[in-house]
Amino acid sequence: VKRVRDGVGSNWINDCLAVGDEVPCLPPAGVFTPRSLDDDLLLFAGGSGITPVLSILKSALAVGSGRVVLVYANQHENSVIFAEQLRVLAAANPSRLHVIHMLESVQGLPSREQLAAFAAPYASYTAFVCGPSPFMETVTHALRSVGVPPARIHIEKFTSLLEDPFVEI
Numbered sequence: 001v002k003r004v005r006d007g008v009g010s011n012w013i014n015d016c017l018a019v020g021d022e023v024p025c026l027p028p029a030g031v032f033t034p035r036s037l038d039d040d041l042l043l044f045a046g047g048s049g050i051t052p053v054l055s056i057l058k059s060a061l062a063v064g065s066g067r068v069v070l071v072y073a074n075q076h077e078n079s080v081i082f083a084e085q086l087r088v089l090a091a092a093n094p095s096r097l098h099v100i101h102m103l104e105s106v107q108g109l110p111s112r113e114q115l116a117a118f119a120a121p122y123a124s125y126t127a128f129v130c131g132p133s134p135f136m137e138t139v140t141h142a143l144r145s146v147g148v149p150p151a152r153i154h155i156e157k158f159t160s161l162l163e164d165p166f167v168e169i
Contacts, residue, residue: 002048008163032056032156034126037064042122042148044115044139046073046131050081052156053130061093069098069125071118073135076105110135115142123147130156 004010017023032052034041037060045053050072060068074080080101090099100118102110115138119127123146129139136155143153 030156032128032130032154034060034064034128036066038066039064040066040122040125041068042119042125042127042143043068043070044073044127044129044131044135045070046110046135047075047079048081049129049131049135049156051130053128054082054085056128057089057097061089061097067096067098067125068093069100069122071100071102071115073102073110073131074104076103110138112138112142112145115139116145119143119148120146126152126154128154128156130158133157 001010001013003014030052034056039060041056041060043053043057053070057068057070060066070086072080072086077083080086086099090097102114104110107114119142123143125148127139127143127148129136129143131139136157140153140155144150
């Protein structure tokens with residue numbers, strides 16, 4: 001778990017849990033999922049936003065029939081989370097999975113124009129976007145500029161707790 005400054009949950013996990021600890025949790029309850037895993041999917045992830053996007057990607061490859069394009073932005077090559085897993089998935093699914101890495105250290109911050117250029121050939125696909133807010137905003141504008149309708153643009157927004165829910169009042 002990546003520590004977030006002033007993040008109640010991430011700091012508690014990093015400070016209090018140890019290998020072997022068990023934490024009860026709720027089942028997944030989000031709506032950041034494709035209507036059909038057979039759809040062609042255009043996935044955008046920035047940094048740790050790869051986590052829910054990778055779940056969609058793996059599920060689509062495992063049980064779906066559509067094509068999947070992943071545009072994954074990171075600061076530099078060493079910050080690419082799940083790099084080896086993505087390499088293995090791309091090698092095992094060459095006709096269905098295309099992974100595009102964007103590295104700030106090489107190309108600079110992703111621009112609306114760069115992202116639109118990547119998205120244009122896939123404007124008929126259903127898009128899923130997760131990452132830092134400025135990245136998601138830029139991707140959304142890029143997708144809209146190439147004609148992807150809002151109904152086919154899905155965004156996952158992480159929010160941190162504003163206060164500790166375990167403090168007794």
